[in-house]
Amino acid sequence: MTIESQTTGAGTKVETLDRVTIRFAGDSGDGMQLTGNQFTATTAIEGCDLATFPDYPAEIRAPAGTLAGVSGFQINFSSEEVFTPGDEPDVLVAMNPAALQVNLKDLKPGGILIINTDSFKTNDLRKAKYDENPLEDDSLSGYRTFKVELTTLTRKALESTGLATRDVDRSKNFFALGMMYYLYNRTMENSLEWIRSKFKSKPEVLEANELALRAGFAYGEVNEFFQVTYQVPRAKLTAGTYRNVNGNEALALGLVAASVKTGLPLFQGTYPITPASDILHELSAYKRFGVLTFQAEDEIAGIGAAIGAAYAGNLAVTTTSGPGMALKGEFMGLAVMVELPLIIINIQRGGPSTGLPTKTEQSDLMQAMYGRHGEAPMIVIAARSSADCFDTVFEAARLTTKYMTPVILLSDGYIANGSEPWKLPEVDDLEDIKVELATDPGGEQFMPYSRNPKTFARPWAVPGTPGMEHHVGGLEKDHLTGNVSYDPENHHEMVNLRRDKVYRIADDLPAAEVEGDDSGLLVLGWGSTYGSIAAAVKMARKQGKRVGHLHLRYINPMQKNVKDILHHYDKVLIPEMNLGQLARIVHERFQLEVHKLDKIQGKPFKESEILEKILELAEEN
Amino acid sequence: MTIESQTTGAGTKVETLDRVTIRFAGDSGDGMQLTGNQFTATTAIEGCDLATFPDYPAEIRAPAGTLAGVSGFQINFSSEEVFTPGDEPDVLVAMNPAALQVNLKDLKPGGILIINTDSFKTNDLRKAKYDENPLEDDSLSGYRTFKVELTTLTRKALESTGLATRDVDRSKNFFALGMMYYLYNRTMENSLEWIRSKFKSKPEVLEANELALRAGFAYGEVNEFFQVTYQVPRAKLTAGTYRNVNGNEALALGLVAASVKTGLPLFQGTYPITPASDILHELSAYKRFGVLTFQAEDEIAGIGAAIGAAYAGNLAVTTTSGPGMALKGEFMGLAVMVELPLIIINIQRGGPSTGLPTKTEQSDLMQAMYGRHGEAPMIVIAARSSADCFDTVFEAARLTTKYMTPVILLSDGYIANGSEPWKLPEVDDLEDIKVELATDPGGEQFMPYSRNPKTFARPWAVPGTPGMEHHVGGLEKDHLTGNVSYDPENHHEMVNLRRDKVYRIADDLPAAEVEGDDSGLLVLGWGSTYGSIAAAVKMARKQGKRVGHLHLRYINPMQKNVKDILHHYDKVLIPEMNLGQLARIVHERFQLEVHKLDKIQGKPFKESEILEKILELAEEN
Amino acid sequence: MTTELKLTKKDFVSDQMVRWCPGCGDYSILNAVQQTFPELGIPKEKFVVVSGIGCSSRFPYYMDTYGFHSLHGRAPAIATGIKLANPDLSVWIATGDGDALSIGGNHIIHLLRRNVDIKIMMFDNRIYGLTKGQYSPTSETGKRTKSTPYGSLDRPFRALELALGAQATFVARAIDTYGAHLKEVLKAASDHKGASFMQIYQNCNIFNDGAFEQYRDKKVRDDNLLELRHGEPLIFGKDRDKGIRTTDCYQPEVVQLGNGITEKDLLVHDEDGPLGYLYMLANLEPPDFPAPIGVLRKTKAPCFAAAAHEQMDYVKEKEGEGDLEQLLKSGGTWVVE
């Protein structure tokens, strides 16, 4: 992927690349997330498109130096559009033997390997389960290995500070960061600024980190350590203001935006669970927006309080992950019955049961569709990327308040934690969501189950409103008065009505749009597989294949033209991080034979895994 | 349906019928359930095939005389095979105006109507929402109405007892029963015996009821009140010992039988809920069988305790209805993960949410299939009739212990409460269910996730067994040691394994068998629709239509030949008491266009409703 | 707060037919509540009655107020959400012994711990009424019911003690048929700022008839009941001639007044008394002691929903009202031209 090469004044060559994937890996204590985030911020500001993925250990603090304690951060940046954090890294920074042990297998053949040799003592090797020192045998021969005495060099650079060794060693990630800035021809400005504002109150730490960063940069520069350095030019991005955002942040922001645009106070009823807790952490900081967060005693109370708040007129949301969803089933049925607006967010993780709590998966789709007793249809939508979480949750708020029926929004651990640059919407461009609370009984008696003929929505009258006193509850309701009704025909009518209400929302959805070719092979996806599919489809088309990509936000109901689209193609491929749940739905709904591609390994698809399958199925264009 | 008629000595004619449907209806306080049960017992002993359905009011004790307080009991008996309690009754016994108001619309045109005229005072009429006295206008002209001063007559008959009027009036249902015995040429012996044993300790009540019964019988006989009486000859039933059984009783008996045949103590962890509570009531009386019932603090604790008991080596069952199932979702996922035997019984009722708690429905099928997060496949089976509950739960016990994975058994309010004669199995004919607990670590370390290569079952080692100490839990397991594993490939393997384990059970199932024709229209059903479908198919075939009936006990996995069967027919009709849930599964699994017939009214299908649809779809034979 | 709103009982009677069994104690409670609500000085539209599932939980339908008949055991969750969303509402829970203490036990103790300003009326009939007669967590040990034909084995909860253990700031007991007293308790609960827990003994004449006969029967009840009044000595008995004192520390004792024993020797009821005293009280019951009724505890503590809004207001004042544009742009932005 080298595009051109030139020689800098300093004597080293600069090669221009269109895409680079770097993985920083070290012990949890080594500050790899920080390093990664700094590199990301600078790369973003300097104009590349990018995507990142942090990979934390499952343990809170695994013993230092062990395999279980390895923490990683991957960034994929490019002068072209970026869809995923990248498959195999081109560069691996390994701060200790455990990081090397865990990550080396992913590094591209011939890739750059930067190693902190200071941490390869016998004891370190033992903890990393190395029998032999990999620096001493030929196991690294297939890579361009740079051995750096990173700890020693950092200590030297910080001698002047008089800090204790323990404290000095904490700065070694900045040394590494400095080296990487040099190697990729990035400036240090952004990180220097960050260090200065972050450590304002701790001048010694500020100084130490600044020194380490500069020393790392200088190490690359002065010693001509790398014979070649690289640059990845700016990408052609749509003009606008950008920020980096991960999925959970975007959900929180989208909810606040929806609160502002509906004029309804936001209420979150929830219980902490990985990987959904961060939404609570975010929202609990937004009190100035009138956001009320309630950390309940469990998930049941979380959704129950949200339903109560909805009854009282708030924009209510409950957030959780798989096991928590399993507990909310009964209350979801009640939400369907009382026809109140409610957003239910599931950040899926590896299942079943406790499963793989820190890993990603898409296996809760069928649960979203059917995880309630009785005929309890719900709107189900899914976000495709970190930034898309904002738009998707905003849409959830629009649908739930307009149709007075709950919405399930599916995200997953991958996009919840992974981040990408997000072009900020103009606040004024965000649609106003019109919500009218009912205040006029209209005639003698208020009819809480009367309906808007178009949307089938019932009126939303909230306690405190004079003259609108009424009862809601989980027993079957008379279709008008809302009183308890055991009438057989009324029940049948209400069951149909609740179904039709959801079906008819299809009329209100924008048409589904395909990216790529409009015949040949269709790759159909939903949720976080968007990036990998988009990248793979693009590559396949470059290779001359006839492939289109349809990615569903709306799963229940689906957009009306989905059926037509599907029948336009010869073949349909559905890659999912489950055993084929969307495939089931497509089978069931469209009686269509599809090709499945399943991956249930707690990790997203590689672009190449999908590409391979596409190449197997697609025809030449 | 008159077959022949003759004249008895007494001067009244006796007509022979092949099938009669009677509905007893009155206030909850009128003892209609008792009357119905007595009539049933006698009819059964005198050799008819029959089916019954009690219809209780939703309220515990609705105010006397109101529409909400009407209690009904329907019996359908015949000299031929009986599949359902009958559609419209031929005879309606109405003990008060409310009973008339609620039930008259169901009575067949020209049907027999027996009314207790003593309870048609102004106040009674008002409570029953009658503006006019129906005895006085011509609203009953379409029926053969017999007006009886039932209360007055009973009081007269019981004058000698010296009982208070209040107590005397309690016996009037026996007067009605006596009349019906006379009308249908049944003997009083069985009921007399029952009265004598039941009221042994209350001689006045005993005497009163006996007198009332005899008086009712005599009233018919002596007064030649009915010009015609009827008789329904014995049915040609398989020889054997029979009893009447409702679905919940049959489940309880089946569980005890399975406990005996596996040699494992039975443990029930549950929480009361209509219409499942009776299983607890039954099992709690079986302490002499070593049955332990645990009424937990909620449904979650109910299944949790059952899983604990299974871990400790019991045959464990948890029983509930829809809302309770919704709460058990998380624990069901755990049961899948720890691979322990567990029977989960859902007596479905009207949903969603609290819905129609006392009414029947089949709308929890999708929940049974998919109501858990992650890929958590489970065996799902369903009982087709009250008596079939015994066999189905026995099969559940066989499958769950053989394959070490949980089973969901679906029943519903209709067959749970409805009863039918059941030919008792010989205890010795019941299959022995071989269960071997693991006691030998086999080598150095016990491998709790090693597997039987045929069944994929893991060994069941219970606490207290020396040398088999091990851990289970909800985190993903290593495929051998059972230790926690975050390994990507292991996870994929385990997800596949848990699915395949359930799929492969298909190899162990008897072939599905069709009743009726093997081509033309196939009526496909599951669960409690069996009776209505069977009856309708029989009638349609009598009318010359080409129709077959396939009724599934096994829904996940299905029997292997189901696919072939389906493809043998031109059309498939699936009647369900939901919006088409089995239809979804068939769509999804077999990519097959089917005709649906939905009824969601809290009541079972009438035979005629299904027949009509069959006649619309089926071809002549 | 007691502005004259001119509400009467009729304003709180809904058009729904009451569907409890004739003779059920729930009727008396409904009556007392409908009589009390107009006297609380709260506008009708501000009442919300939330319930779970059970006979008692049908209560909201019969009140012409906002009402939510939710799920078994879950009323506290719904009610907490309502109150948090709008602390200005007067939120009441109608619940049963099973609803509140069996499936709903956790929500109840958390509501009490948080001191959410909600009024809990627990209809305690010591049985599951709606599901037709299984034993409940307040049923006495050894009880034979549909689900325990050989007698139950678990010890019942002592509801007042459990509520205190969860640090309820208002704990009271009343009896369905003793209407005047029940109304006093309801009023006191309404006036209390904080979570109010009321155990209301209620006769289920169908499945557990007579469970509270010793407290309802006029002939014996005065000897079995200790009517608590703040600041007054613990005196009881038909002739108000018996009292409670503590001889040995922490050990209560019934004494006959007279013969040198006077009111001065008796314990004086202190709604805000030390915990040791309150727990001692909560556990008195016949045959050795009378059972206390009335307000056992009333103490001050911050209310959860109010505090949440105060905190929000405080933050708004300190940080300024949120600005969406600013928020979106937080966390580091860059501009692509």
Added chain:
Amino acid sequence: MTTELKLTKKDFVSDQMVRWCPGCGDYSILNAVQQTFPELGIPKEKFVVVSGIGCSSRFPYYMDTYGFHSLHGRAPAIATGIKLANPDLSVWIATGDGDALSIGGNHIIHLLRRNVDIKIMMFDNRIYGLTKGQYSPTSETGKRTKSTPYGSLDRPFRALELALGAQATFVARAIDTYGAHLKEVLKAASDHKGASFMQIYQNCNIFNDGAFEQYRDKKVRDDNLLELRHGEPLIFGKDRDKGIRTTDCYQPEVVQLGNGITEKDLLVHDEDGPLGYLYMLANLEPPDFPAPIGVLRKTKAPCFAAAAHEQMDYVKEKEGEGDLEQLLKSGGTWVVE
């Protein structure tokens, strides 16, 4: 019961790598348990350790016994099933403050109410460890955590009081680092016939470091802790020169020994004392009082699982062992020939 089984700590150390953060208080507790189990006179295969989800709930993996790592909050349900199925097993629960008192609160109070003979070790670090630092139901009001950046608003549960409110028959408190004492408590819990509730203060050095410093720091702990011993007066302090007495009834007071005040004036600890006394004790805490540790309550009551089996045996004896054929034929049969 203490037959010599020749078990040692090693018999209870599993082959699983311990994955708690270095320095976590859980290590000390694990060590104490592994040292205590061999001394209980119970065969190794009869131990079952059940847990929910949380850092503390990883406990079973590290014990070489039967173990069940179940669902968040649900260990009591699983454990109750195990004990009911086989009352002969020694069933232990390892749980956290969130696991036990937040999501699992209802199961815990019901287990205690029923007096199921299960030993509950609640690792109380006043924080959610595993989910990385949200406040828990035992966190002090005003706590700033990830989920309460402006400070929490709810009052914490007082675990001992809550357990007493649920009528726990054995209630104790211990501290992670005070191993010798913790082992005594574990032994006492094991010996108790009935549900044993142990609150074990545990330092989470990552998310709530120092929460129990006043009890762990050797310099001050003796002034902050009241070590309870049945039958001994309530004395504490580095120099064992302070004590607790009750002046006014139900109102405790710290006194300095000497100057006419002697041990005789102090309250004497009674594990089976009156409820008023026990609740008073349960609520003592610094700065005004020392916090009690050790066995607060131990009293006799029938055990649920044992009673269930006794009832079953009784019925079997009375009615005879069940006969399946007879059972099937019950309820009225007829014969078709």
